[in-house]
Amino acid sequence: MKLGLVIDLDTCVGCHACAVACKQWNTSGTTGPLSDYQPYGEEPSGVWFNRIRHYEVGDYPTNKTINAPMSCMHCDDAACVTVCPTGASYKREEDGIVLVDQSKCMGCNLCSWACPYGARELDEEAGVMKKCTLCVDRIYDENLPEEERKPACVLTCPSHARFFGDFDDPQSEVSSLVRERGGYAMMPELGYQPVNKYLPPRQRPKAPTVAAKQSEDSGGLIAKWLKRQKDAFNQLGEG
Amino acid sequence: MHPALSVIFFTVTSGAGYGLLLLLGSARLSGIAPEISSNQTLFAGIVGLVLVTLGLLSSTLHLANPKNAWRSFARFKTSWLSREAVFAILFYPICLVWLAVVWAVGNSTLSLVLGLFVAVMSIVILVCTAMIYASLKTIRQWNNPLTTVNFILLGLLLGSLILLLMLHQQNIVVSRLIVISVFLISLSALTKIIYFVWIGQPAGPTINTALGFTRATVRILDVGHSSDTFLNKEFGYEVARARLIWLRCLCVLLAFVVPAFLVSGVIGEVGFIHLIAAAFSAYVGVFVERWLFFAEARHVVNLYHGRQQT
Amino acid sequence: MAALPEFENHAQQSIKTTTCYMCACRCGIKVTLEGNEVRFIQGNPKHPVNKGVLCAKGNAGIMKQKSPAKLTQPLLRKAGTERGSGEFEPISWDTALDLLTQRLRKIRATDPKKLAFFTGRDQMQALTGLWASQFGTINWAAHGGFCSVNMAAGGLYMTGQSFWEFGDPDWDHAKYFMLWGVAEDHASNPIKIGLEKLKRRGAKFVAINPVRTGYQAIADEWIGIRPGTDGLLALAFVHVLLKNEQFDWDFLSRYTNSTQLVIDAPGTSEHGLLLRDGSGELQVWNQATNAPDAWVDTRVSAALFGEFKTVEGVQVKTVMTLLVEKYLSDDYAPENVAQRTGVDASTIERLALEMAHVAFKETITIDTPWEDWAGRKHEKFVGRPVAMHAMRGISAHSNGFQTCRAIHLVQILLGAVDCPGSHLAKPPFPKHVAPPVKPAKHMAPNTPLASPPLGFPMGPEDLVIDDNGDPLRIDKAYSWEAPIANHGMMHMVINNAVKGDPYSIDTLILFMANMSWNSSMNTAEVQQLLKKKNDDGEYCLPFIVTCDAFHSEMVNFSDLVLPDTTYLERFDTISLLDRPISEPHAACDSIRQASIEPDRDVRPWQEVLIDVGTRLGFPALSNEDGSAKFKDYKDFIVNWEKAPGIGFLAGFRGENGEKSMLGEPNQNKWDAYIENDCFFEYKLPVNQRYYRFANKDYLAWAKSVGFNAHDGPIVMELYSETLQKFKLAGQGLYDGPLPKADVDKQRLIDYFDPLPDWYVPLEEQRIDNKAFEFHAVNQRPMFMYHSWDSQNAWLRQIMTHNYLYMNRAKALSMGIEDLAWVWVSSHHSEIRCQVKLMEGCNPDTVWTWNAIGKQSGAWGLDKNAPESKRGFLMNHLISELLPSVEGERRLTNSDPVTGQAAWYDLKVNIRLAAPGETGVYPEFDTIKPLPSMSDTPSVLKYATHTAVNIERSMSDVIKRGGLR
């Protein structure tokens, strides 16, 4: 199995719901709590596994706005794992989820340096590295209804821009989306082979218009409509 | 990258230590200082070990969870940091045995062999340390062979100056060591300058490839948080261009030019003061170099925060 | 696979369903509890509103519950201290309610209008409105007047349904969707769910908005319009549609007043009124008899076009004739509106023709037979799948009412109203145009009002004015200044009351409204007004009672503070009598159940209202002998009936809960709701789902359940006789009340066009537009609700301060760089803030996020929190009054028809701040903490249990090579 996410940039409105859902679930999850520093102070910040950034592509007036959520890509060639000296960071053999064993991490930050996607954040309070767990503590929890065994971010996304599934299964929703919509990996040139894929904005064909027929001036138009109405009425009369 | 003082101190100081021990361990065989006495070896060796140890201790300050530091031996198979840790620990018994032999038996074949072993270990550790950085594809300023070359050369440079200082009363040795130092200074200055020029060229991933929009200008509109996060603090470090240039000059001046002048006798006869000044200047210079090594390194995650290219 | 540990102790957890109130969208939620702590809040997949999804705010409910700004006990301003100085003493609920009741009893027994009761972005207007009526004061309203009454009024006076939260685009069938001026809106989750559906189905999404963020980001086409000109754009669409003969002839004839006859008798009191016969029936021109005939007689072949003369010699024209005469004029030709709107003529034409294509060439049908009101049988529902939605980008302008009508006109011409693929009403809508409820104007001591305080005037005689023509309401709603102010004018209350214009009041009760900060225009001055005293040293506004749940800026200016519960701590209803949560195809309501025990001395406002109302002896709440009719709020909800069988909750009625919509009180109602995940949904039968304005079965049902007063057809009014009556009054031609002041007359003449119209926004008409070059507007951030969410430790990490966004090229051309500090001035005042440059912004527009700026010390935040040091409000620049004109009384900065606050009419100029001039201006005093407010933690580590770590085995650590 190769579990991961597909994120649809054509429908993501950048609402941050997935980011907060992630925070909410994971703060009491397997790597929780996710500390918040100065929560009511001057520089509030904290540990998040999923962050939403907003970009503009192109110059006004041909600009487009892109909202890009990013969390761990669960890379196939994850240097964050190979650099880890303690073995706290690892990629699960059974499903490819990249995790940090909280009891083994020494907080050296090296894995975060190795991650191109900014997916790892050190919890300064706990002194250990944390990251997206792909909600491993939800997706296998048989006490949850089956349709809820999905990552919190996927469950919550109001514009259904997030999909979760097995990329090894060519029939899965994620595989077919990637196939059909040209799903791509971010920064592929670094060779990390991110599992998560992004769907580019759809290109809509030009919308057809009714044939313009602006031949007459307005006076003529009204006269024409009057006639049309009379003709229709007369026809009605005859019939 | 955020230039963490603990890490800078670690790489510079233990680098100097390993540089010193490398020269020392191979001093007699290589002909750098065959005249060195066992006492001198012992003393310099202890100095080297102290430097190494200070550096290593400092490196643990960088750990957010040092109680798990011992676990860093676990992933020798893939992790350069793990390798460094393993070798650094293995180094101690070997180095101590060598120094013990030197102390007990004096110069002997055994000490010669052990010294050589220490030298090899030293260079291996310097490579490991360098590779921690050089192996990161995310930071193109590090991800190149010059990183390892610089780590080794600068360790040797500092090591040679310290050795010089300790042997300053032995004229023959000093003049030989001066040649070696000047050679090391020139070579490392050259590689460092090549490095500066090389990282000056924008290269590697761009904000366009980072996001997959390659056909138009991409600009950040909002990073999605108002205060700095771990990512900004760790990777978002920015130094003003003018300050960078100034610091680079300072680095070249202190690490290379001043020591070169001082040890080469251009400004007066090479005395203890000169040597101590040279070592000190070089140490500070390399410290600045290492600070720059971090401060000038730009992690690709910055692309997601709006940088066009790293 | 290595076995995973047991992460959650499910045995210790319980799940409660309830309704979110992190905003007014009111999604269904499932709250997983561990003890009295919340483990996780998720969307309820069964819920009709959100279908399982949840927004950022909803996901941050835990941090609202943990907020340090929560009020903990009733507070009274310390005797001898100044209002606004933040000196409070805690009092008991008994004392607080005694004090309040005594004061109110006196007012009620003497002059009930001396109590003004206004509520903000709440959702319990059915209860507060009933309470005010029972008290006997007409001075009641909710936030609608400063929010979006233009959308409600624009729709209800034209189509009987409206945008805002009263209708939805048909997300499942629309093929073309046009979004006008929406950043987030109330249907926060539904819009997002809907947009994705549209895109998946390949529908085209066009966004009209000066700014490209959020929803507009994913639009297929972005029209970066100049603010305030949408009406012109819509009418240019109308022009193109007419010119190209793209309109639905049958739809217009059948369902609108387009065939009705307008009397053409300039200079007389009949001019512009609709022709009626002796019995009052509206007339059309019968082509067979060549004479007027009744519109209701569907056998008549009515002329859509034409100018006629009756035998009595009355000259008439059909509505449609007037309409085409108006809109075919060159004033609305694309090339003539392009400059003003900032949209190319070719784009305008193309968009109109694209819509026409979808409406007429891509028509869809749903094969369900249905019958219209006249008994005509239809095989299927024909759908013109063009949908629209519009909100505050339209409504928050002083031409918003007419602009909203212009947009509805486009829909109606396309036949795209309540048909498959178009804009669908949500029950209880559609309603007759306009709903037959008149605003109350008579008051008497100790007597409930005879009708609700708010209603729908149909002409000058319905205004709430005295014999002199002066306003009777404290907010001057329904006066000549704002005749159709259907939702009141909350933004004028403090101003008017302090100035004693039209009169002074004694007590102001505010519920859920932050009127000393982000909800008022001209914040700085409002704070001064709140502190203002008259000559005898009394406060001009003698007593202010605030019911809030948190330490808001308004709490600081209150005399009596009544602390509310949080949404997770109370029982509550979201009623069909109110702003319901219905879906287009289902009438819905819902409840909230308390999931968490409050740890403070707080009471739900619902309980307090029932309690105080009972003490005051409201007939609805107490018996003759003064005893209570209801035990408490829950009992009230179960047993109170508006009319027989109709109460606050429509579900599970009847003794055993077997009846829907109508039925006797059910004593187990709360349990029945809880059993059903806290909501009730009555799905309309399939033949009642479209064309409801004319759908016989639907109309009959809507009458039977009390939605509508009768089951006659709902006729869309392209031409509004009501508006014409006001216009006649302006001309001095109306048989009824007439305005006295010239300015009132002129406004009626200028802005009460019976056909949808466009005019330059009022502020723009009165200022030097060269001196104030930029339009300045706001947007709602998707992850914050007005002022509520800066207290939220998670949400505020996303944004603690805002910037003024400008078009990059434009700003650079003025020498303004990214992050520069600038001065922004309006005709009224100035602020200093920091600029951010962007591409997706109309070059003549600047904008910022709404309500991010906070007063230092409020909301449990550090006094140096960026919300107060770098965050700013645009409100300081906006005046509640229009720029003055010599010899004229000051006029409200509102839509002249509806009284809607014209927030987005603001025009500003921008200049670079001097070097070193940084930080926001104006700065406000730091608000003092309340007694017993606890210190805020420096670190938060929220978790409901100790984490269960997944151990990686040492053998795996050692053995595994690389990744595999």
Ligand SMILES: Nc1nc2c(c(=O)[nH]1)N[C@H]1C(S)=C(S)[C@@H](COP(=O)(O)OP(=O)(O)OC[C@H]3O[C@@H](n4cnc5c(=O)[nH]c(N)nc54)[C@H](O)[C@@H]3O)O[C@H]1N2
């Ligand atoms: N997350 C969140 N949701 C909320 C709220 C909140 O505070 N936060 N508040 C709720 C409330 S009370 C309300 S009233 C609704 C309001 O919901 P919206 O109607 O979405 O209101 P605004 O955020 O004011 O957005 C107005 C939009 O109109 C655009 N605009 C401004 N002027 C013009 C114009 O002249 N023409 C056009 N075409 N566009 C224009 C602005 O750029 C902006 O995008 O949201 C509700 N939902």
Ligand SMILES: Nc1nc2c(c(=O)[nH]1)N[C@H]1C(S)=C(S)[C@@H](COP(=O)(O)OP(=O)(O)OC[C@H]3O[C@@H](n4cnc5c(=O)[nH]c(N)nc54)[C@H](O)[C@@H]3O)O[C@H]1N2
């Ligand atoms: N510049 C500018 N100003 C604007 C707008 C704009 O677009 N631009 N938009 C306007 C619009 S549309 C609106 S609707 C208003 C919003 O106006 P308001 O309705 O005043 O919005 P809030 O600021 O959210 O204030 C609501 C108050 O309710 C309190 N509250 C929250 N939950 C509870 C609860 O459970 N019980 C009680 N009792 N109180 C609670 C909050 O603490 C807060 O003090 O703002 C208006 N102001």
Ligand code: SF4
């Ligand atoms: S995204 Fe980063 S943390 Fe996640 S697997 Fe890839 S490299 Fe590792």
Ligand code: SF4
């Ligand atoms: S921070 Fe922890 S997980 Fe990351 S590399 Fe260091 S020990 Fe491994």
Ligand code: SF4
């Ligand atoms: S999969 Fe789970 S942990 Fe990962 S981003 Fe989504 S919610 Fe967060």
Ligand code: SF4
């Ligand atoms: S929840 Fe969905 S729409 Fe919102 S930011 Fe996340 S991916 Fe985008």
Ligand code: SF4
């Ligand atoms: S839109 Fe969000 S905040 Fe509003 S009710 Fe729904 S989940 Fe709650």
Ligand SMILES: [Mo]
């Ligand atoms: Mo609003």
